[in-house]
Amino acid sequence: MQICLVAAIGLLISTSVARGITLIIFVSGFTSCMVALGFAFKRSILTSAYILLSGMACMLFAFAYTGAGLFDLAILGYPGLLIIAALLGSVGVFITVLLIIITQCILLTWLTLNHIITPYTPSLSWPHLVFIVVIFTITGFSVYLLVRDMKRLMLSLQGENIKVQQSKAHIQHLAHHDTLTNLPNRLFGEQLFQQSLLACQQKQQKLALFFIDLDNFKPVNDALGHAAGDELLKQLALRLSAILPPEHYLIRFGGDEFLVLAPTTVSDQQQLDVLAATLIQQSASVFTLLQTQVAVSASLGIACAPDDGTDFKQLCRKADIAMYKAKEDGRNTYHYYNDTLDQANNDKFKLLQLLRQAVAEQQLLLYYQPKICLSTGSVTAVEALLRWPQPDGSMISPDQFIPLAESSGLINQLGSWVLHQACSHCAQLRQQGFNALRVAVNLSVVQFKDGRLQSIVQDALNAAELPAQALELELTESLLIDNTDHIQRQLNGLSQIGVTLAIDDFGTGYSNLSYLRSFNASTLKIDRSFISNQAQWQANASLVQAIIQMAASLGLTTIAEGIENAEMAQRLAELGCNEGQGYYWSPAVPLAQLPALLAKLQRLQN
DSSP, X not given: OHXXXXXXXXXXXXXXXXXXXXXXXXXXXXXXXXXXXXXXXXXXXHHHHHHHHHHHHHHHHHHHHHTTGGGSGGGGHHXXXXXXXXXXXXXXXXXXXXXXHHHHHHHHHHHHHTTSSOOOOOOOOHHHHHHHHHHHHHHXXXXXXXXXXXXXXXXXXXXXHHHHHHHHXXXXXXXXXXXXXXXXXHHHHHHHHHHHHHHHHHTTOEEEEEEEEXXXXXXXXXXXXXXXXXXXXXXXXXHHHHHOOTTOEEEEEETTEEEEEEEXXXXXXXXXXXXHHHHHHHHHSOEEETTXXXXXXXXXXXXXXXXXXXXXXXXXXXXXXXXXXXXHTTSSSEEEOOHHHHHHHHHHHHHHHHHHHHHHTTOOEEEEEEEEETTTOOEEEEEEEEEXXXXXXXEEOHHHHHHHHHHHTHHHHHHXXXXXXXXXXXXXXXXXXXXXXXXXXXXXXXXXXXXXXXXXXXXXXXXXXXXXXXXXXXXXXHHHHTOOHHHHHHHHHHHHTTOEXXXXXXXXXXXXXXXXXXXXXXXXXXXXXXXXXXXXXXXXXXXXXXXXXXXHHTTOEEEEEOOOSHHHHHHHHHHTOOXXXXXXXXXXXXXXXXXXXXXXXXXXXX
């Protein structure tokens, strides 16, 4: 539109000094400019360009045809047309105009050489100056527009390039940093590890990798919400970053797990001990979340390069193994990686594969140990104890495979099988004449998670046609700690169908007697660690007596585990303990030997 308008104004000025055929040509050119302006106004850019440029080309050809041919002043306008065509940015328009100009020049040359037209050189006059000024003005204005637009485009491109670089840097930052804490993420952490390791190797130093895991983070999320948990992680990140020395890096590994890369001298383990203690102290400090004072703790695992390897992923795995060892050691502490930890994990993995096969093929067996009334000597019940016999005649201890079954989820399948087997065996023994016999089965807290425990127990009782009163379920104190409505409802349901509940290993955990009423427990088992030898009995006799007296005041039956001799049985009976269980009467025996054992104990009673 600007070019059309300037060209139209220039031609209009030229008409004021033109005469004859020159005036007619200028008017025609002016008309084509106005038509092109109209199409440009309607955004028909290509149409406007073709009309303007073809009109101008024809006007210049007319001037050259009626004037000096190729030597006419009008030929000076052709470069302007090419500039305008290039300015409009269409290859088609530019090529079309170029071909038109070349064709017109060839035609003028042919017409001149064949004496069809006779060029003449007009005498110089002021109108000729006007024509030249108009041509230069239109051409110069077009060049100005072209250069101005190019500058604007370059500035715009520079601005966009800056934005792209900023966006690229931002995207790279997001790709390499955790969005919550703004710490380096696991991906960037690996790069920092490689850089730090190279620097340490050049300085003949070690690079320690700390694996930090918060011990009590989930309850924060559960009680206060994920927003509070996120705020805790941000505050922790700021605290740990503030205490790290130069050339140390804090990395968010994921969830509530962090890594610290710490260069250290080859022989200075004390430096790492101090740093580990400081990290634990900072993690255990009180956090203020939603106007609530919250305290957590952290467990740390430490692996060092190059001693424990130089691969980032492998070093993280080893530090993670050491961290879990710290959790096993009581949490809120740290542990260094060593090869024995790896071997222990490999052993656990292999044992788990064997356990899966054993559960699928029902290789495990139930053994039974009688419970004896201390006052009468009669058998009150038998406890079902899981055993895993091996082809060589040895046994794998339940202390080894039960935790694996719990952590792997096998405990539900295994626990269901134990309940059905124990109920079936108890029913068989009752039919063989042991009419009042009851069976006790141990439960894991994991068996309560899916909410199906009551139906499994009921199915086992129904399948064996065993009355519910003949089944006692033994619960560990860890279940009391996990006191939730979900577990409470299931325990209430079990009590309502007639199953009795006993608390196993009492005295080794929180030992909160007030829980016993809420869980409808009827029996309390005193842990064997209090009475298994003379030294322990002397140290714990007063505590055992207090437990028996408190249990009696709550109307609970007490059973002492681990009784080894008649003297211990007599002492416990004198303190008021109701029942006993231990090698004094019998170790756990397989089902095939149980009827004979029960008959023998009955004879001894009589």
